[in-house]
Amino acid sequence: MSIRTRNWLLLAPAGTLFLALLIVPLTVVLVFSFGERAPAGGVVPAFTLEQYANLPARWTAFKNTLTLAPIGTLAALLIAYPLAYFLAVRADPKWKTILLVLVIVPFWTSILIRSYAWIFLLGGRGLPALLEWIGIDGVRLINTPFAVLVGIIYGYLPLMVFPIYVSLDRLDKRLLEASSDLGAPPWRTFLQVTLPLSVPGIATGCMLVFILLMGEFLIPAMLGGGKVFFVGNALVDLFLQSRNWAYGSAVAVALVVIMLITVTIYMRLLNRLGARRDDVAIM
């Protein structure tokens, strides 16, 4: 058997799966988004832009996603950076690996159970009860944008810490020594040496978190109580409750297109700033 045939055989199962479960389904979504809703719940093939013209009907979902996703990304960045810095620069090398693993592991555990934990903590008998005990009454936390934001930060913090850690860890520590030997105070070393050199990690972290947040469903569903909903929640509603496949497909296409546009603009911006993006595997 020639190497060529061997490679084809090795790629055959992967190719078939990608074709049947990625290319064909995504094409169906694209085709349906131009179709018309069938009375029975399916889609009548057509070529109409009607579904896209109707997108503003779900404006609130898009607005919530496009405000809470960037805010959540930024908040996660602000909390993650000092931790990543500590792990890369300050932490005892003996403990570094285990500390890092402790950050990454929660990300791979069930986001459902982890968000559920916050229903528990933010619900009437959790934090609000604690606040009442110290004299602050009537605080409502669950089913607010704040609760969703906490869930987002909690869910995606590990994904932000890891790439920043990688770029800070890679940084040549002699540069920091040189900076302080030349008389720069620590804050100046940080602003002029450390921070610029960690931009690739920040860029990767923000992109990963932002992309995942755009398609989020569970966190708003669990902690937003139907009041704070994302495009993901609209999609579940359209496909599983009202069974409007044509319109739902248009919403899904719009989501992916917005995602692609934002990511492209973001990468262009970074390239213009001359920053390299670090591709790291969060595993």
Add this chain to the structure above:
Amino acid sequence: MRFYALSVYLFLYIPIGVIALFSFNAGRNASQLQGLSTKWYGVALSNPFVMDALKTSLTVALTAAFLATAFGTMAAVALQGIHGPVRKAFDLLIYVAVMIPGIVIGIATLIGLVTVFDQLNPLLATIWPGGATPPKLQMGMGSLIAAHTMFLMALVIIIVRARLAGMDRALTEASSDLYATPFGTFRQVTLPLIFPAVLAGFLLSFTFSFDDFIIAFFVAGSETTLPVYVFSSIRRGVTPEINAIGTMVLAVSLILLFAAQILLRRGARPTR
């Protein structure tokens, strides 16, 4: 700085700890601790709905992780020696599979498969021999396994490829110079070197599939996986039983993940 790090770790682990603590609640009120007992574990494990969902989840996760690891490793090895349009096409597909939100994958698989099945079922009925009732293609465990396998395979390819890229090419060249067959080289040189990554890929795939809610929510048809069961129970109210199930789910993935991390870190050391 130390204090800050400690508080972030507390933020990450307190919620998990609270769930675990309350799962040992002796009382029936979910949010008031009334003594410790393991009785809710007993309740959860003797609930037939929970056990059914657990069985479905385990079957799906094991099958999907196994298939994804096998197909993904095969593809990663083949892609290593390929350049040109085929390689570019696969790179693009892997990228798309990982980048597209899980919810869109779920939706696309649902309407894509339902549409294809609607076409195939009448066809099957006409060509099926001898008047026997033909099998009806429908959404269920099979479609869920297929959807998970596709996504996880992309993940395995990425993990195994990273390991292959760090491998010293001279080793495989030496092996073939010494007259090993390509398969012999793979079995005796490549596979042992990439094995930690392959195993880690399997463990990550298993945990991902076991924990996945969103794809299963759309694609599982009338089957219920454990996360789907937990999600619908939470909507009916918080009970100590859910805390017990949640703790077990977290424990399973925590154990597998620590194993995967150790393997990946051990595997990441230079091989030269």
